[in-house]
Amino acid sequence: MxxxxxxxxxxxxxxxxxxxxxxxxxxxxxxxxxxxxxxxxxxxxxxxxxxxxxxxxxxxxxxxxxxxxxxxxxxxxxxxxxxxxxxxxxxxxxxxxxxxxxxxxxxxxxxxxxxxxxxxxxxxxxxxxxxxxxxxxxxxxxxxxxxxxxxxxxxxxxxxxxxxxxxxxxxxxxxxxxxxxxxxxDVPEKTSVNAAHIPLILFVVLLFGLPLLAHLSLAVKIFSDFYQAGSLVFGGGHVVLPLLQNIVGDQLGNDSFITGYAAAQAVPGPMFTLATYLGYQLLPETPIIGALIATAGVFLPGFLLLLGVLKNWHLLAENPSLSGxxxxxxxxxxxxxxxxxxxxxxxxxxxxxxxxxxxxxxxxxxxxxxxxxxxxxxxxxxxxxxxxxx
Incomplete structure (x- = not known):
């Protein structure tokens, strides 16, 4: 390693x-x-x-x-x-x-x-x-x-x-x-079926469980909302824009949202960090905490799915019937x-x-x-x- x-x-x-x-x-x-x-x-x-x-x-x-x-x-x-x-x-x-x-x-x-x-x-x-x-x-x-x-x-x-x-x-x-x-x-260690499925199970539990807990606090709601957005975005990048715009809704002015979107295009790295800007605005009492919560929420689902599939992807790739x-x-x-x-x-x-x-x-x-x-x-x-x- x-x-x-x-x-x-x-x-x-x-x-x-x-x-x-x-x-x-x-x-x-x-x-x-x-x-x-x-x-x-x-x-x-x-x-x-x-x-x-x-x-x-x-x-x-x-x-x-x-x-x-x-x-x-x-x-x-x-x-x-x-x-x-x-x-x-x-x-x-x-x-x-x-x-x-x-x-x-x-x-x-x-x-x-x-x-x-x-x-x-x-x-x-x-x-x-x-x-x-x-x-x-x-x-x-x-x-x-x-x-x-x-x-x-x-x-x-x-x-x-x-x-x-x-x-x-x-x-x-x-x-x-x-x-x-x-x-x-390059081949990761072999894991049991149960271990390989843990990230996928966690993905589903959070996807359906977080909305039930959103009423507990604004921080939980922000994490839940951005997790839902990250779970539904195929293609990444600009595709996340309409989902996040629907999420912030009346909570954030349109000018602020567009400014954040423009900033995300201007900086290096993934456009998903638009969530960092939006989270900062959505939790004004502790803005940095809000930024980190939103960022973690929007990235986490994609990584859970990848981790669940990646453990078996290499084994599948070794199968001659799938090589073509x-x-x-x-x-x-x-x-x-x-x-x-x-x-x-x-x-x-x-x-x-x-x-x-x-x-x-x-x-x-x-x-x-x-x-x-x-x-x-x-x-x-x-x-x-x-x-x-x-």
Missing amino acids: MNVLTIFKQFFLLGWISFGGPAAHIGYFRTTFVDKLNWLSDKDYAQLVALSQFLPGPGSSQVGFALGYQRGGLAGAIAAFCGFTLPSVLLMLALAILSNSVTDSTLFQGVIHGLKLLAVVVVADATLSMAGNFCRTKLTSAIAVATAAVLLFMPGLWSQTGVLILAAISGFIWLKSRTVNLDAE AINGVNAAVVGLLLSALYQPVFISAVHSATDFALVISGFFLLRILKLPIMGLVGLAIIGGVLESAF
């Missing part, structure tokens, strides 16, 4: 620079843990990404949670989550305390714009690398292209789920000969990243020829010259600030 502090450190550093939403986070994770640190293979990483797409909750955070679990068990998973999420939580707390003048400043907007351009570079690199590994035949290439086309024409939860299922069926029928091999160190289905889903994940590269990553960041010039320059530095990611972060910030100034 890897040292928990080492896991925390790696995710904490990523938590400060992971701008661009879930697709960019997946790219950052791959660059760091597959290419740089060799914590796992591309095949194993693609499986974790595919699994996160089938479960409700914050997709990229679930991938990070799973990575931490593979390297350090439950303690490693918690360390990975805390490390990756803590920077975003701290920034959202700061923005909740400070006035809007910070987010409206030209300097701040320039920094954010530069980091959004970096997200385009990272996602493009991850897409190209994973395509090289998982799209080596005409069929797998066709699955990737079809997935991207469908999601670009018909974005949404049902289309995403549908293409992943069809990819799994196609792989099961036509890609059976390709087996999936897991490194021994997994290969089909791996190819579909490439298409999913390709569609996300355009919407929302590219169109939200590239607005001019200068922007595109910075993107292709950054891609050259990352892909060809192998510049460390922290060096790219510094250059992206400088480029964004200079562009906004002129």
